[in-house]
Amino acid sequence: MRSQILRSVQSAARKSNYTRNYASAASPERKVTILGAAGGIGQSLSMLMKLNPLVSTLSLYDLAGTPGVAADVSHINTRAQVFGYAEDKELGKALEGSDVVIIPAGVPRKPGMTRDDLFNINAGIVKNLCKSVAQYCPNALVNMISNPVNSTVPIASEVFKKAGTYDPKRLFGVTTLDVVRAKTFYATKAGLPVEAVNVPVVGGHAGITILPLFSQAHPQANLSNADIEYLTKRTQDGGTEVVLAKAGKGSATLSMAYAGAIFADACLKGLNGVPDVVECSYVASTVTDLPFFASKVRLGKNGVEEIYGLGTLSEYEQEGLENLKAELKSSIDKGIEFANKE
Numbered sequence: 001m002r003s004q005i006l007r008s009v010q011s012a013a014r015k016s017n018y019t020r021n022y023a024s025a026a027s028p029e030r031k032v033t034i035l036g037a038a039g040g041i042g043q044s045l046s047m048l049m050k051l052n053p054l055v056s057t058l059s060l061y062d063l064a065g066t067p068g069v070a071a072d073v074s075h076i077n078t079r080a081q082v083f084g085y086a087e088d089k090e091l092g093k094a095l096e097g098s099d100v101v102i103i104p105a106g107v108p109r110k111p112g113m114t115r116d117d118l119f120n121i122n123a124g125i126v127k128n129l130c131k132s133v134a135q136y137c138p139n140a141l142v143n144m145i146s147n148p149v150n151s152t153v154p155i156a157s158e159v160f161k162k163a164g165t166y167d168p169k170r171l172f173g174v175t176t177l178d179v180v181r182a183k184t185f186y187a188t189k190a191g192l193p194v195e196a197v198n199v200p201v202v203g204g205h206a207g208i209t210i211l212p213l214f215s216q217a218h219p220q221a222n223l224s225n226a227d228i229e230y231l232t233k234r235t236q237d238g239g240t241e242v243v244l245a246k247a248g249k250g251s252a253t254l255s256m257a258y259a260g261a262i263f264a265d266a267c268l269k270g271l272n273g274v275p276d277v278v279e280c281s282y283v284a285s286t287v288t289d290l291p292f293f294a295s296k297v298r299l300g301k302n303g304v305e306e307i308y309g310l311g312t313l314s315e316y317e318q319e320g321l322e323n324l325k326a327e328l329k330s331s332i333d334k335g336i337e338f339a340n341k342e
C-alpha cells in the first residue's frame, strides 16, 4: 500500500509544473543542507529545493531566522521534510548526513564594490563553515555560492585538505548564474527561444574571469563581432548590473536562487546515477595551467566524473582566456594563502 502511494506521489511530482523544468523523477533519500538559508538567496533557494522531488530532507541553517523560514517552507506540500537550525551549536546537526551542502552564507556587494572586496568578511565565514562540513559530512558535494567564488573555492579545498577529507570531485564553485545570463542575453539578441539555447561559460566568477563561449553557443546565430563583444561584456557585468539596480540593497538573489537550484538538481541527478548530466562549474582542473577553472563538467555518483576541455575558441575568446589568467591566479593564491594562515 505504502509503495503504491509512493509511486503515485512520484508520478505526480514528475508531472508537476513547479518541478519539471529542473528536476527529474523522485528517488533515493537525499539530504540537502543550505548554509545561509535565511538570506536573500537562501530563502528563495530553500523554496526551490523544497519543490525538488529529489530532496527528501531539507536542512536550513543560518545564524538566525531559520526556524521561521523552515516553518514557512515546510507547509509546501512536496516530498522534503524541512528542518531549521540556528546558531553555531546546531550546525553539526544541520550538516550530519548531508549529500549536498549549498553555501550562500556571507555578505553581498553594494554599488562600487568588487566581489574581491567581500573577501575580508566572507573568507572567514566560508573557512569556518567548511571546517564543520569536513567534520560532519565529509562526503557531501559542496556547492559554493559565497563570493568571491574565485577565492572561496580554493579556501574550501585547503580546509578540506587540512582535515584530510579533500576530494576535488566533490567541491564546486557555482557559476550557473553566468550560464543562465549568457543564455538569456544570447537568446534575446539572436531572437531565439531561450529554452532552446545553450552557452558554455568558462574561467571564473568575477568580471573578465567570466568567459562566455558564444562561438560554441547552440543553436548558432549569425551575430556580428560587435554583438558578441556586447554579449560578452553584459555577461561579465551581469552581477554589477543587478547590484546597481538594487542600489545598495544587495546583489542577485532570485536569479541566483534559480541558478543554485539548477546546479544542486544536477548534483542530485548525478548522485542518483542519471546519465549525461553536464553543467559548467568552477572546479579543481587541469584544463589550463590554473589549479581551479570553470568549464563543462559531467556529474555522476562521485561528483565530477569528467571535466571537458575548452574546445576550439574564437580569436576573441582566446584573447579573453589569456587576459583572465593573471586575475584568476591571484584570486586563487589569495584564497590558498588565507586558508593556510594561523
Ligand SMILES: NC(=O)c1ccc[n+]([C@@H]2O[C@H](COP(=O)([O-])OP(=O)(O)OC[C@H]3O[C@@H](n4cnc5c(N)ncnc54)[C@H](O)[C@@H]3O)[C@@H](O)[C@H]2O)c1
Residues within 6 Å of the ligand: 035, 036, 037, 038, 039, 040, 041, 042, 061, 062, 063, 064, 104, 105, 106, 107, 108, 109, 118, 122, 125, 129, 144, 145, 146, 147, 148, 149, 174, 175, 176, 177, 178, 205, 250, 251, 252, 253, 256
Ligand atoms: N556565485 C554566484 O553566482 C553568486 C550570485 C549572487 C550572490 N552571490 C554571493 O552569495 C552570498 C550571499 O548573498 P545574499 O544576497 O544571499 O546575502 P544576504 O546577506 O541576503 O544573506 C546571507 C546570509 O548569510 C548568513 N550568514 C552570514 N554568516 C553566516 C554563517 N557563519 N553561517 C551561516 N550563515 C551565515 C546571513 O545571516 C544571511 O542570512 C554573497 O557573498 C554574494 O556575493 C554569489
Ligand SMILES: O=C(O)C[C@H](O)C(=O)O
Residues within 6 Å of the ligand: 108, 109, 115, 147, 177, 238, 239, 240, 242, 243, 251, 252
Ligand atoms: O555580482 C555579485 O556580487 C553577485 C553575484 O556574483 C552575481 O554574479 O550576481
